[in-house]
């Protein structure tokens with residue numbers, strides 16, 4: 461049960477957002493008790509739906525005065541429990557702050573509120589031949605505020621970079637209610653890159669209420685190649701070889717046979733039926749794309765591609781991406797339950813790691829389907845299971861966590877884009893040493909000394925993870941040599 465707010469606090473909150481901006485009815489609060497990671501659920505004490513920076517500021521001032529924890533929420537599509545309420549917290553849902561405030565084509569900028577849906581940014585500038593590059597597969601439903609908090613990526617971030625590359629300036633309400641501007645509309649402002657610190661901080665440093673985004677000119681030509689392989693190893697090797705050859709496609713995505721079958725049932729993209737499908741998008745000036753295409757097809761064929769098909773026109777390309785972007789949801793066609801994992805490995809390790817993951821899945825007698833941003837080495841193994849089979853859920857969770865261990869051991873990371881949230885906070889100590897984590901905590905405390913902004917996320921805590929001492933502190937070689945110091 462949520463810790464309740466006092467009648468006095470509730471009436472102050474009501475004064476700020478009026479009746480239509482305050483939710484307290486238990487059945488309505490249920491909508492906000494989890495995000496896309498439905499295994500974790502905590503009912504919030506109340507939900508606030510502010511409509512302006514001033515309202516967010518008043519809410520945070522009150523939270524600061526009364527020591528009430530708060531959790532910002534965009535569209536709730538997060539997959540790591542980032543928008544999960546904390547015990548006794550309120551949720552600040554930004555869905556009503558959904559206006560595009562300014563479109564500045566000459567300066568290639570758009571200013572929006574945090575609740576604007578990602579795909580609506582591109583829709584607003586497409587008539588002028590511009591687009592907003594970060595394109596998470598959830599882009600038709602997720603919000604820009606959530607994208608900033610998670611530093612969201614997507615298929616085209618291989619060439620264009622993650623969200624952090626595309627946010628110029630933000631208005632942020634700090635946890636004590638102070639309103640600050642982070643970043644700048646002109647490039648390379650002097651001083652600390654505090655916008656860079658905020659982006660990817662998963663709602664732990666305050667609430668972003670306005671942001672100016674970089675938009676890009678649509679490329680002259682776009683081509684999508686579908687390359688069919690007999691093994692995922694061969695497809696992965698092609699990805700490595702394409703990049704090693706000096707090519708930079710806009711996107712390189714791999715889907716295995718199970719995901720192809722699921723996408724086919726779900727949205728009929730008409731993919732070649734194969735063990736591994738490599739989708740490669742090339743964009744730029746026509747002459748450059750023609751040249752790149754010949755090289756890329758040649759590399760795929762050398763690695764055993766038995767079909768290299770071009771999506772013939774814009775409709776065909778749309779269908780190709782629709783199939784890829786529907787892949788997580790389509791996993792529901794394969795199995796009653798599944799866990800979407802998100803880890804990163806060096807691109808060159810793709811073939812070896814994928815073989816290892818297949819062996820691990822076989823040993824557990826579980827099916828794992830793979831669909832991922834191969835160009836970035838960002839894996840999304842989807843562990844399929846049936847909760848009704850005794851013990852299967854536990855084995856699936858255990859396998860999905862061991863997959864992360866394999867990523868870290870290969871020199872990668874426990875998350876590429878879905879964030880740490882509530883789900884992976886205990887894995888943070890697998891990746892970072894205690895001094896690393898303490899340094900991050902100091903940054904957090906500089907913004908939020910009272911730990912009110914999305915508490916109990918991102919960092920391992922004794923309550924959630926147990927005491928996990930790494931033993932006696934051993935200085936890093938560069939610290940021992942006096943080049944760096946731990947403070």
Ligand SMILES: Cc1cc2nc3c(=O)[nH]c(=O)nc-3n(C[C@H](O)[C@H](O)[C@H](O)COP(=O)(O)OP(=O)(O)OC[C@H]3O[C@@H](n4cnc5c(N)ncnc54)[C@H](O)[C@@H]3O)c2cc1C
Nearest residue numbers: 534535536537538542596597603605606609613663668877
């Ligand atoms: C089918 C599917 C496909 C997906 N594909 C991708 C993908 O390709 N790439 C990818 O990166 N992610 C993907 N995701 C995950 C998710 O969509 C992204 O993490 C997205 O950025 C979350 O946005 P949201 O608006 O839903 O945020 P929420 O889930 O509501 O919140 C996410 C985090 O952001 C914080 N937050 C929200 N708004 C603000 C704000 N204004 N200020 C401060 N903090 C805030 C919350 O506290 C929380 O910690 C996918 C999810 C699904 C369900």
